Amino acid sequence: MKGKFCPLIFLLPLFVSLTRTALAAEETRWFDPQKTGLLVGILITILLVFGLIFYSKKKGSLKIRSIPGLEAMDEAVGRATEMGKPILFSSGLGKMERVATMASMNILGSVAEKIAEYNTPLIIPNYDPMVTTVAQEVVKESFARAGHPESFKPENIYFVTQSQFGYVAAVDGIMLREKPATNLFLGTFEAESLILAETGNSIGALQIAGTDSTIQLSFFIVACDYTLIGEEFFAASGYLTKDPMVLGSIKGQDFLKLIIGLLIIAGGILSTLGFGHLIDLLGK
Amino acid sequence: MRRQIPIVVCFVFGIFMLVQFFVPHPLFTRGYQNVLDWMQIIFVFALLVGALSFILLHLEKISKRQKDWVYNLIAVVGLVVMVVLGFWKGIQKGSPFLWVFDNLQVPMQSTMFSLLAFFVASAAYRGFRARNFQSVVLLIAGVLVILGRVPLGELLHAKIPEAATWVLNIPSMAARRGILIGIGLGSIATSLRIIVGIERTYLGKG
Numbered sequence: 001m002k003g004k005f006c007p008l009i010f011l012l013p014l015f016v017s018l019t020r021t022a023l024a025a026e027e028t029r030w031f032d033p034q035k036t037g038l039l040v041g042i043l044i045t046i047l048l049v050f051g052l053i054f055y056s057k058k059k060g061s062l063k064i065r066s067i068p069g070l071e072a073m074d075e076a077v078g079r080a081t082e083m084g085k086p087i088l089f090s091s092g093l094g095k096m097e098r099v100a101t102m103a104s105m106n107i108l109g110s111v112a113e114k115i116a117e118y119n120t121p122l123i124i125p126n127y128d129p130m131v132t133t134v135a136q137e138v139v140k141e142s143f144a145r146a147g148h149p150e151s152f153k154p155e156n157i158y159f160v161t162q163s164q165f166g167y168v169a170a171v172d173g174i175m176l177r178e179k180p181a182t183n184l185f186l187g188t189f190e191a192e193s194l195i196l197a198e199t200g201n202s203i204g205a206l207q208i209a210g211t212d213s214t215i216q217l218s219f220f221i222v223a224c225d226y227t228l229i230g231e232e233f234f235a236a237s238g239y240l241t242k243d244p245m246v247l248g249s250i251k252g253q254d255f256l257k258l259i260i261g262l263l264i265i266a267g268g269i270l271s272t273l274g275f276g277h278l279i280d281l282l283g284k
Numbered sequence: 285m286r287r288q289i290p291i292v293v294c295f296v297f298g299i300f301m302l303v304q305f306f307v308p309h310p311l312f313t314r315g316y317q318n319v320l321d322w323m324q325i326i327f328v329f330a331l332l333v334g335a336l337s338f339i340l341l342h343l344e345k346i347s348k349r350q351k352d353w354v355y356n357l358i359a360v361v362g363l364v365v366m367v368v369l370g371f372w373k374g375i376q377k378g379s380p381f382l383w384v385f386d387n388l389q390v391p392m393q394s395t396m397f398s399l400l401a402f403f404v405a406s407a408a409y410r411g412f413r414a415r416n417f418q419s420v421v422l423l424i425a426g427v428l429v430i431l432g433r434v435p436l437g438e439l440l441h442a443k444i445p446e447a448a449t450w451v452l453n454i455p456s457m458a459a460r461r462g463i464l465i466g467i468g469l470g471s472i473a474t475s476l477r478i479i480v481g482i483e484r485t486y487l488g489k490g
Contacts, residue, residue: 017318019311032308039306042472049473053482097323099471102478102486109485129334130327137488158341159334163389165396177352191400198403212467214460222411223403230463234470237485245482253469260465 037282044259049252056248064250069208069226070239076206077114080181086121088180090171090196092211093164094188096130099234100212104187105138106237107210111184112142116151124157125174127167132159168192172199185209185224186233189216197223210236291481298479339363425451
């Protein structure tokens, strides 16, 4: 027990500082009533997601619909292996605190495990130094899990630059020089998405992309072979690992979508009939 | 312990960030500001690690005279020159650092950005090819929006800009919102999995 509480010692200065602030505070409210609707929504989400996680854990596994972009991962890795060319993975411009980057690292873990089995080179140029460190650790562990720790090459996972178009220039250069057989663009992308995807297209690489930006999704859809749209990107790690707990949370998402869909329909009908109560209630 | 500490820290801060959003009390707003400040400090150290790995990687390629090693040399020289210029005369207006930035870095970035215009054209050519019914719908909607956004559209027919706005605000917005709901729910579920430690790949453990 002693060991478990050890990390909390590092947080002691924060607690001391916050207690001092609390004692001298003028604002004494502990809850903002304007956020009641949001709190209820979050609580329902948490209950549904965890409920489905526990159900899935008990049941063993849950079925989710087939996602072509993720089904193609094996093909993408196999293609690179057959052609004797590397695989390029980019998590885009996202920093580690972004959920999309976290999701990207989760996918990287599963993909790197497949790659390690075939001993295919994996190149990961990074925009953020913290993401570089995490990516190195993720790939290293994945290679070890696959039983090929000796194949891990940390020099292939490196920090490039924090300049948006400097990063694009570097990744485009890598694509044109190394001619990767597969490009995986999974993470946060902005204006550079189309430049990267079109360059990849010009070298004939098989491309799988996924991002949390709706604007960039349209560019990836026209330039890539497969695109993970919306929640598919966040479901990828569970889909690839078949972890029942992750699959349970994905089912939770589906139920929430159903609830939201029903609320939208009900809201539309009620508003058309002149009853704005539901919209007023949800707007709080 | 190597696994437990990050999971405990992630759980504590994850819950804190969730709760602080609903609490206006200064205990939480101040805590939130503290966490943001800490992130900046951590980032500076991470940047140092990144710069070091950048230099070591390129120096290794230069020393081994690997293929295209001249580019590695340019990268290292560029980094060293900018650091020297920054420390020598500062980064204020009129400094050599800013001159190099404005006259080399900015034009190079603009050049890369300009490539987007050509790539949009090639991507639009592929995307708008009328291969099936959906492609035809996409082609018509695309042409309508393009025409509606330029003076030529209004010249052809007064209703074209109106139709373009309708396409953007009704069907296009509905599709975008559908995707956004999915992304929002996906983000929440992923965050919850990370906070409670179900998803631990980012720690190097699947």
